[in-house]
Amino acid sequence: MGSFIYDHRVMLLSTNYFGSIPYFQALAGEDQVIFDLHEFYKKQTWRNRTQILESNGPMYLSVPVERPNGSKSTVKEVLITEDTNWRKDHWKALESSYKHAPFFFYYGPLVKNLIYQDEPLLYKFNHTIFLQLLEWLDLKIETNFTTEYIPPADPSDLRVALDKKKFDIQQRSYIQVFSDKFDFVPNLSILDLLMNEGPISRNYLIPKERNLFKRK
Numbered sequence: 001m002g003s004f005i006y007d008h009r010v011m012l013l014s015t016n017y018f019g020s021i022p023y024f025q026a027l028a029g030e031d032q033v034i035f036d037l038h039e040f041y042k043k044q045t046w047r048n049r050t051q052i053l054e055s056n057g058p059m060y061l062s063v064p065v066e067r068p069n070g071s072k073s074t075v076k077e078v079l080i081t082e083d084t085n086w087r088k089d090h091w092k093a094l095e096s097s098y099k100h101a102p103f104f105f106y107y108g109p110l111v112k113n114l115i116y117q118d119e120p121l122l123y124k125f126n127h128t129i130f131l132q133l134l135e136w137l138d139l140k141i142e143t144n145f146t147t148e149y150i151p152p153a154d155p156s157d158l159r160v161a162l163d164k165k166k167f168d169i170q171q172r173s174y175i176q177v178f179s180d181k182f183d184f185v186p187n188l189s190i191l192d193l194l195m196n197e198g199p200i201s202r203n204y205l206i207p208k209e210r211n212l213f214k215r216k
Contacts, residue, residue, distance in 0.1 A: 010034055012150065014159045015075060015126045017063055018050040018189045021204075022167050024137065026158055028205035032142045036159060037076035037123055038149035041067055045163060047075065048122060050189040053176055054097040058185055061090045065122055076145075078122045087115050094191070101177050103198035107136070111191065133190060137202050174204065 011030045015037075016023055023046070027033055041047065049062040064081045067073035091112050098104045114132060119125040127143070134141055152160050171186035174197055185192075193201045 012036055012146070012157065012159060014039065014045075014047055014163065015123045016046045016050075016130075016162075017048050017061075017122075017126055018129060018191050019133070020046060020051070020162075020167065020187055021171065021190055021193055022169050022187055023162055024133070024139075024190050025205050026162060027141065028137075028139060028202075030141055032144070034144050034146055035123065035127070036150070037145045038074050038147075039159065040071065041065075041073050041075050041078045042163070044165070047126075048078075050191070051187075052094065052097050052189050053178060053182075053185050053192055054093060055178060055181070057182065058188065059093060059097070061093060062086075063090075063122065063125075074149075075123055076121070079120050080122055080125060090115050098177060098191075098195040101195035103195050106198070107191075107194055133194075136194060136199075137190075137205065138199075139202070139205075172204065 011027055011033045013023075013027065013033055013035055015035050048065050049060050051058050051060050053059070064084060064086055066079045066081045068077050068079065094111060094115075095104075095108065098108065110132070114129050117125060117128055119128065123145075131143070155161065167187040169187055171184075173184035173186075174193065176182075176184065176192065176196055190201075193204060197204060
């Protein structure tokens with residue numbers, strides 16, 4: 001993992017836990033993604049949580065973490081804590097939500113393995129998940145990590161544009177679990193798309209909507 005020269009052709013992202021559909025729409029079609037390890041870790045963001053659809057509606061799943069240096073902790077320092085049985089809770093929620101989805105039989109056991117991986121550093125934990133998601137989505141993207149902090153130049157920087165508690169992006173609908181109870185729920189975890197659409201999920205992302213996040 002060497003140094004790199006960052007310019008507008010390189011996509012710089014924050015690490016995410018089972019990233020959202022907008023997250024993957026933003027990176028689909030790129031050749032290289034650089035994950036920012038030197039930004040200060042922000043609480044209650046997608047760095048350690050994702051959103052799925054369960055029988056009562058959208059539900060957050062959050063990985064409990066410890067910031068060794070408090071608010072001055074960088075992403076590369078953040079540790080996953082084991083004070084609660086969160087892995088079991090996440091898996092039970094996913095199994096309950098998607099056991100009737102068309103592709104749960106294939107992805108379910110593999111997702112369970114990702115959740116139960118033995119890795120204390122959040123960014124490494126997320127990166128293992130990310131690489132597996134790239135494989136499932138058939139996205140050929142080189143990944144790397146920053147060697148220093150690079151401040152966002154403007155709001156179009158995807159570390160800023162994707163750092164929202166709720167996305168307001170219009171999504172093309174697909175058949176979801178609980179579609180008999182709810183209208184289409186957009187902008188969920190990429191897991192929702194994979195469980196329902198399987199291998200054709202890539203077609204949902206590519207060609208991507210290039211106006212979702214403006215990049216100079």
